[in-house]
Amino acid sequence: MITTTHRTTLLAAVGTALALSLTACQGDSDATSSSSAAPAATVASTPAAAASTGGKGSGASDAAGSAGSADSTGSSGSQGSADSTGSAGSTGSAGEQVAASTPVCTAGDVRVTAARQDGPPYTHIVLTAKNTGGHSCRLKGFPHIQLLESHKQDVPAVAKSKPASPVVLAAGAPAYALVKLSDGGVDEDNEPVSAFSVMLEGDSTVIAVTAPGSEGIAADPAKALTGYWTPELRNGADDF
Structure with a gap:
């Protein structure tokens, strides 16, 4: 146990x-x-x-x-699209704005004279419109010319001679217009002209212009042509 x-x-x-x-x-x-x-x-x-x-x-x-994409210059601050000098302040646009605010030249603002063209073609004369007023004025279009009392129609204008921008004359400045009198042929229907009438576009006042030369000029109203007013003197053969 x-x-x-x-x-x-x-x-x-x-x-x-x-x-x-x-x-x-x-x-x-x-x-x-x-x-x-x-x-x-x-x-x-x-x-x-x-x-x-x-x-x-x-x-x-x-x-x-x-943040980089939001702040990228190309997407949010493109200088080309915002500050483009060509679209915001072109010279052409500025010139047109100035011309639009300049009063149109009247017969009281200018003195119109005629002279033979210096050199060929000898079928042309030169009209000079000089600003004799004390302010700038805008010379519109072309001179409305009637060479003969018997021929009441204005001499037709040549469209391709029209300047690209408005012609604004400062005080004392000139503008020019070439006038074709004939084709220069001996068989033409020429008539002697000692004086003729000119009107400015936008003014119904008739300006009497003395023809150049002691014997005046010979003109064929059917062949006569005129150029537009331009700020520079041009050769008539370049236009018509």
């Missing part, structure tokens, strides 16, 4: 020791498992953090890119 009791006590003690040993081993295993699991969790969170950081970096990059 003593032996049996002793063995039972011994077995119980051994069992208790084994249980404690197993418990300790399990505790060590759990601790080891926990310590090994912690780095795994950190490694797993690192790509996530990197991905999050990458996302923020991409957003910043996109914002910078958007």
Whole structure:
């Protein structure tokens, strides 16, 4: 009995020791498992953090890119489209604006004279309209000329002689118009002209102009042509 009791006590003690040993081993295993699991969790969170950081970096990059595209000179501040000198302040446009505000020349503003053209073709004379007024004026179109009392129609104008811009005469400045009298043939129906009439466009006042030369000029009204007023003296052969 003593032996049996002793063995039972011994077995119980051994069992208790084994249980404690197993418990300790399990505790060590759990601790080891926990310590090994912690780095795994950190490694797993690192790509996530990197991905999050990458996302923020991409957003910043996109914002910078958007700011760059929004502030680009080409899209928002193009000097060519906003400050183009050709479209906003061309000389032609400025000249037309000045001409539009300048009063039209009348017979009282100018003195019209006639002279033979210096050099060939000898069938042309030159009309000069000089601004004798004290202010600038705009000389419109071409002179309305009647060479003979028997021929009441105005001498036709040559369209290609029309200047590209309005003719504005400052005080004392001249303008010119070439007048073709005939074709220069000996068989033409020419008539002597000692004086003829000129009217300015926009004014019905008749200006009497003395023909050049002591004997006047010979003109064929059927062949006569006139050029437009121009600020420079031109060769009649260039236009008609």
